Amino acid sequence: MFVRGVALDMDGLLFDTERIYFRVGQVLMERRGHTFTLELQQKMMGRVGLSAIGQMIEHHSLDDDPVALLAESDDVYGDLLLGELRPMPGLDAWVDRLRESGLPFGLATSSRRKFVDMILPTTGWSDELAFVLTGDDVTHGKPNPEMYLKAAERLAMPAKQMLVLEDSGNGAAAAVSAGAVTVAVPNEHTRGHEFSGVHLVADSLEDSRLWGLLPEPGTEIPA
Known part of the structure; x- marks a missing residue:
């Protein structure tokens, strides 16, 4: 994989x-x-x-x-x-790990575009996103797979080659249904959700098992 x-x-x-x-x-x-x-x-x-x-x-x-x-x-x-607004624990370290991996990464959120446009300027990495998909960009919200099928299109790759991180059962179901490699990172509000079919349920954004799914810096990414 x-x-x-x-x-x-x-x-x-x-x-x-x-x-x-x-x-x-x-x-x-x-x-x-x-x-x-x-x-x-x-x-x-x-x-x-x-x-x-x-x-x-x-x-x-x-x-x-x-x-x-x-x-x-x-x-x-x-x-x-x-x-x-508060970042989730480990966010900065996770973004650094993404950068090091060399993989393109983007945002696929059910939030409205106007709120995403308020949040992203507070980060130091919004200009590095390969794409930004919001709830305004889909007809069918999660758990429908439309959001993640569109994300794979934006990345120009099959969904099975795309890693998706989700915190909720609805979101994870959407990614699994799209065929993506899905990792659930539940928070205090979603720990009781059902995460059937996911590759991994991570403890946090700093979980070494999650980080291990990304290529090491300098690794050549297969076409």
Whole structure:
């Protein structure tokens, strides 16, 4: 097994945004007399925009218009994002390892483009990304494989030669379904998720088993 490119999820994998999303859910549900739970958050993880909001509406039998509720969610999230944004443990070391490997790597996130455009400038490596795919670029969100099939297209390689890192069950299912070499890196919100079919469940971005899937610096990458 060898890989020639890498696709990275963002929320909960590179940045601790799930904590912010949970706060957004709390605010929205408190306004409607409901409680936002971890169970509901897990249903929403990895889903794109209106699909995620649909889970919220269905879960609490809300009568809100999905488009209006999504806009309200965006307003709350945008207000919290930059002040609350934190990198996941080991992010800088993992990016350094990616650079050393010589493999092209890109972002494949269900987040909206406008929020990705807020987050990436806070990093020192956004200009090194081979591609950026967001929830605005797909019709079907995770667990549908569309996101990772498109990522493989952007990398100009078969999905089976692409390494995908995901933190959630929905995201991992999308990558596995696309045929990618999938590594789950669960966080405190997703440790109980199902990760069927993944190559590895890593402890963190600094897990030596994960690093070992990348070629050593100076290794010639097969065409």
